Amino acid sequence: MAVFVVRRTLSLVIVLFAITVLxxxxxxxxxxxxxxxQLAGRNPTPQTIAAVRHQFGLDRPLPVRYxxxxxxxxxxxxxxxxxxxxxxxxxAIWEATxxxxxxxxxxxxxxxVFSILIGLLAVVFKETILDPLLMVLALIGISMxxxxxxxxxxxxxxxxxxxTFLFHWVPPNGYTALTANPLQWFLHLIIPWLxxxxxxxxxxxxxxxxxxxxVANEDYVRTARAKGLSERQVLLRHMxxxxxxTFVSLFGLDFGVxxxxxxxxxxxxxxxxGVGKLTYDSLVSLDLPVIMATVIYGAFFITIANAxxxxxxxxxxxxxxxx
Amino acid sequence: MAEFAYExxxxxxxxxxxxxxxxxGKSPWRLAGRRLARNxxxxxxxxxxxxxxxxxxGAPVYAHDIAHxxxxxxxxxxxxxxxxxxxxxxxxxxxxxxxGEIPIGxxxxxxxxxxxxxxxxxxxxxxxxxxxxxxxxxVGSALLCSGIASVLALLAGFFGxxxxxxxxxxxxxxxxxxxxxxAISLATVLLTLEHPFVDPASLWIPTIIIAFVxxxxxxxxxxxxxxxxxxxxxxxxxVGLGASNVRLMFGEILPNVLPTVIVMLPLMIATTILTxxxxxxxxIGVQPPNASWGTIIDDGQDLLYxxxxxxxxxxxxxxxxxxxxxVLGDGVRDALDPRAKLRLKG
Numbered sequence: 209m210a211v212f213v214v215r216r217t218l219s220l221v222i223v224l225f226a227i228t229v230l231x232x233x234x235x236x237x238x239x240x241x242x243x244x245x246q247l248a249g250r251n252p253t254p255q256t257i258a259a260v261r262h263q264f265g266l267d268r269p270l271p272v273r274y275x276x277x278x279x280x281x282x283x284x285x286x287x288x289x290x291x292x293x294x295x296x297x298x299x300a301i302w303e304a305t306x307x308x309x310x311x312x313x314x315x316x317x318x319x320x321v322f323s324i325l326i327g328l329l330a331v332v333f334k335e336t337i338l339d340p341l342l343m344v345l346a347l348i349g350i351s352m353x354x355x356x357x358x359x360x361x362x363x364x365x366x367x368x369x370x371x372t373f374l375f376h377w378v379p380p381n382g383y384t385a386l387t388a389n390p391l392q393w394f395l396h397l398i399i400p401w402l403x404x405x406x407x408x409x410x411x412x413x414x415x416x417x418x419x420x421x422x423v424a425n426e427d428y429v430r431t432a433r434a435k436g437l438s439e440r441q442v443l444l445r446h447m448x449x450x451x452x453x454t455f456v457s458l459f460g461l462d463f464g465v466x467x468x469x470x471x472x473x474x475x476x477x478x479x480x481x482g483v484g485k486l487t488y489d490s491l492v493s494l495d496l497p498v499i500m501a502t503v504i505y506g507a508f509f510i511t512i513a514n515a516x517x518x519x520x521x522x523x524x525x526x527x528x529x530x531x
Numbered sequence: 532m533a534e535f536a537y538e539x540x541x542x543x544x545x546x547x548x549x550x551x552x553x554x555x556g557k558s559p560w561r562l563a564g565r566r567l568a569r570n571x572x573x574x575x576x577x578x579x580x581x582x583x584x585x586x587x588x589g590a591p592v593y594a595h596d597i598a599h600x601x602x603x604x605x606x607x608x609x610x611x612x613x614x615x616x617x618x619x620x621x622x623x624x625x626x627x628x629x630x631g632e633i634p635i636g637x638x639x640x641x642x643x644x645x646x647x648x649x650x651x652x653x654x655x656x657x658x659x660x661x662x663x664x665x666x667x668x669x670v671g672s673a674l675l676c677s678g679i680a681s682v683l684a685l686l687a688g689f690f691g692x693x694x695x696x697x698x699x700x701x702x703x704x705x706x707x708x709x710x711x712x713x714a715i716s717l718a719t720v721l722l723t724l725e726h727p728f729v730d731p732a733s734l735w736i737p738t739i740i741i742a743f744v745x746x747x748x749x750x751x752x753x754x755x756x757x758x759x760x761x762x763x764x765x766x767x768x769x770v771g772l773g774a775s776n777v778r779l780m781f782g783e784i785l786p787n788v789l790p791t792v793i794v795m796l797p798l799m800i801a802t803t804i805l806t807x808x809x810x811x812x813x814x815i816g817v818q819p820p821n822a823s824w825g826t827i828i829d830d831g832q833d834l835l836y837x838x839x840x841x842x843x844x845x846x847x848x849x850x851x852x853x854x855x856x857x858v859l860g861d862g863v864r865d866a867l868d869p870r871a872k873l874r875l876k877g
Contacts, residue, residue: 223703223704223707226704227704227707227708230704231716234716234717234720235716235719235720238720238721238724239726347854347857347858348850348854350853350857351801351849351850351853351854351857352846352849352850352853353805353808353809353812353825353828353846353849353850355808355809355812355828356808356828356842356845356846356849356850357846359828359831359832359835359842359846360842360843360846362835363835363836363839363842363843366836367835367836465709465710468709468712469709469711469712470709470710470711470712472711472712472715472813473711473809473812473813476813487712487715488813491715491719491813491814491815492814494719494722494723496719496720496723499715499716499719500716502712503708503712503713503715503716506708506709506712507707507708507709507712510707510708510709511707
């Protein structure tokens, strides 16, 4: 086990290093990209450009610039935005993280509960109209762009039906911290949670249904029936449990991707000041250091989360340790 | 977010429940075609997709002969005739509290069928033109991505050793990035680029970016297939006959991994269309003067409460297109590779 952990950690460190190098190269070594022009303001003289270039260390050799950038990003944590030098990138990401986490966590609870429910219903009512109906709904859910669904949700809850009893409780777009006011936190997030979870409910319900139908022919299911268990026990104790393996590993991946920045579209549509929104605000001004930092943050989060999941799996399943 | 993974079934044989005697002597492609032709739902989806392609390709005809408008020119001062009455396209005093400007709403007539955007342009005509860009980028990037990934997978699977190790580590690295963030990084950099050969308004930029970020998702399953096909007897026979490496790769192995690529194609196009719309919505995809469904939804954001059709219409087009491709993809998979396990989210 210890050997496995050490080996996994080593490969993790190498991947993290490669991620920073690749991201740095994309942002600062693509031929033709010259941040100093952008930094120097409107119609800069060559002297201003040269001064700015020196000030931000852009005249140094590439490996030195990489080392300086990483030092400012990871060690001294004082990397500043190009657009607004008062904005320190690392604390800004740190402050945005709880927002993203709140959004993704709530959506995850909703999508797990509903997709299991729909998957089970589809299998129980396999021979009826309900199964194809649920699967068509799931497919429609998968086919909707989340930002568009969010806009339609905004249209309905903030405007068209806002003055009816249905949605009068929906607060204007924005965010309230859980620690400041738990009720407002919940009210602000409920519509974004539902919007974000639609895609995943559809997807996970389809996966779960397919897995349940796969295991339905297994010997242990027949054994369970033969020893006289009720259909409900067979379905919940034996079939569902074994179908959850794919479900759980997919869940780990998706949760990581969403916290790592994948929720950007939902955050933008609902004005939630998370990591994705921070990235979006920097996109408008093409603020390279902030975008680079959020991309590295996202890739780091996902890679580290995957490594943790691997170690946990290895603890549960000895076969993986050997591989 | 948008990702897909694909596990090919073990052997390409007859589908479960299909008798072997009945199908002997027909090529796998014919068999697949027959299975697909029997799948009514998949055929309906194919029809819907073709219909969407046709109306999008016919956008200039609609704009010129039906709506009589130019979809890219601003018409702030223009007027139009609705039911015999001449009205302004941008109406004064239509905003909140009776002040400000508001574009004309849905007329349900040939001109300004679903209204105008803030620049007085016919939204219906723009949605059709936007469909051209979205489909071009979606289909183009999916084909480009499959092509690059297949060649890389062939090289890695065929030569093995160092080639395989280098390519596979590289793919793992791209895989480590969240798809959208990698696409955002590349798009930002390419848009800041000042280079004589790079035109920021070109549709090639989003096409190439989207193709690039999905390469590992196609590379992995295809490489796996190449590794298993390489060990088959007919490859050994070809080696015995003295076939060259190129001949082995493209003449013997490629045709046998092609079904894997084709099964993924409709689902990939669905995914790339969604990715394109997301990038365009974030204003780093298709650049003006071009429009795509994503940029029109973005334009419609400011008009959401007053003229919601600007944002709703292109979204409906995206949903219909992606839905038809998902249903078609399921059908193609069932036809070509009945034992496959495939997952997709778009």
